[in-house]
Amino acid sequence: xxxxxxxxxxxxxxxxxxxxxxxxxxxxxxxxxxxxxxxxxxxxxxxxxxxxxxxxxxxxxxxxxxxxxxxxxxxxxxxxxxxxxxxxxxxxxxxxxxxxxxxxxxxxxxxxxxxxxxxxxxxxxxxxxxxxxxxxxxxxxxxxxxxxxxxxxxxxxxxxxxxxxxxxxxxxxxxxxxxxxxxxxxxxxxxxxxxxxxxxxxxxxxxxxxxxxxxxxxxxxxxxxxxxxxxxxxx
Numbered sequence: 001x002x003x004x005x006x007x008x009x010x011x012x013x014x015x016x017x018x019x020x021x022x023x024x025x026x027x028x029x030x031x032x033x034x035x036x037x038x039x040x041x042x043x044x045x046x047x048x049x050x051x052x053x054x055x056x057x058x059x060x061x062x063x064x065x066x067x068x069x070x071x072x073x074x075x076x077x078x079x080x081x082x083x084x085x086x087x088x089x090x091x092x093x094x095x096x097x098x099x100x101x102x103x104x105x106x107x108x109x110x111x112x113x114x115x116x117x118x119x120x121x122x123x124x125x126x127x128x129x130x131x132x133x134x135x136x137x138x139x140x141x142x143x144x145x146x147x148x149x150x151x152x153x154x155x156x157x158x159x160x161x162x163x164x165x166x167x168x169x170x171x172x173x174x175x176x177x178x179x180x181x182x183x184x185x186x187x188x189x190x191x192x193x194x195x196x197x198x199x200x201x202x203x204x205x206x207x208x209x210x211x212x213x214x215x216x217x218x219x220x221x222x223x224x225x226x227x228x229x230x231x232x233x234x235x
Contacts, residue, residue: 008029008030009029009157010027010028010029010030010034011025011026011139011149012028012034012037013135013138013142014038014041014042015134015135015138016052016204018207019183019207020138020182020204021175021205021207022174022175022204023041023042023046024038024041024042024171025038025041025164025168025171026038026041027157027160027163027167028160030059030061031061032061032064034061035059035064036064036065039062039066039068039069040069043069051093051096053099053120053125054096054097054098054099055098055100055129055130056098056100056132057100057101057102057103058100058101058102058103063118066092067091067092070092070093070096071090071092071096072091073089073091074088092120096120097117097119097120097124097125098117098120099115099117099118099120099125100116101115101131102114102116117130142170145170146167146170148163148166173220175204175205176205176211176215176220177203177214179201179203179214180202183201183202183203183204183206183207184199184202185199185202186198186199186200187199201214202214
């Protein structure tokens with residue numbers, strides 16, 4: 001990861017850790033345009049009247065992308081004092097909360113982790129939730145399950161279009177078909193006066209309330225995808 005270039009392709013993910021839900025994915029180079037695109041995809045799927053906290057790694061692109069979507073152009077009033085007046089600039093909306101997890105590596109090993117609040121007041125943000133552990137684990141799962149993301153093989157995608165199609169299919173399978181142990185809920189049953197505690201498995205879309213059952217592969221492949229889904233409320 002030391003030699004990022006626009007020739008390389010990356011999978012940009014938007015992830016709801018609490019529900020293990022992948023909101024969106026975009027296959028593109030490590031550029032500002034790609035960051036803008038994943039923030040746009042995310043914004044189209046959340047309730048933007050009640051913004052969640054955004055947490056990313058330390059790359060510079062995300063802050064600018066968030067400002068473009070959740071910022072306002074501010075003109076500062078003249079103070080009457082000597083010197084140049086402050087130039088107008090893009091300022092974050094009051095409700096925007098954004099933090100970064102900045103990792104310092106040496107010899108391929110992480111030697112320091114810094115949690116930095118970029119937008120928002122410190123007292124309004126629980127620092128214990130500033131983590132990228134879940135999405136880093138999800139990145140590993142994507143590489144394990146998708147041969148197109150495996151390095152140094154002949155399974156890689158030669159065109160961006162087909163990498164995007166494959167990624168979309170994979171994350172849809174993840175959200176609707178694949179159950180996750182961390183999402184299972186207690187399902188108590190009484191048999192002959194005794195209470196038996198069992199667990200009911202859930203997919204990410206069940207956890208967040210989009211669907212009420214585990215989809216089959218047939219159901220997924222025959223669903224009329226052209227029907228526009230409504231934004232996820234309350235996320």
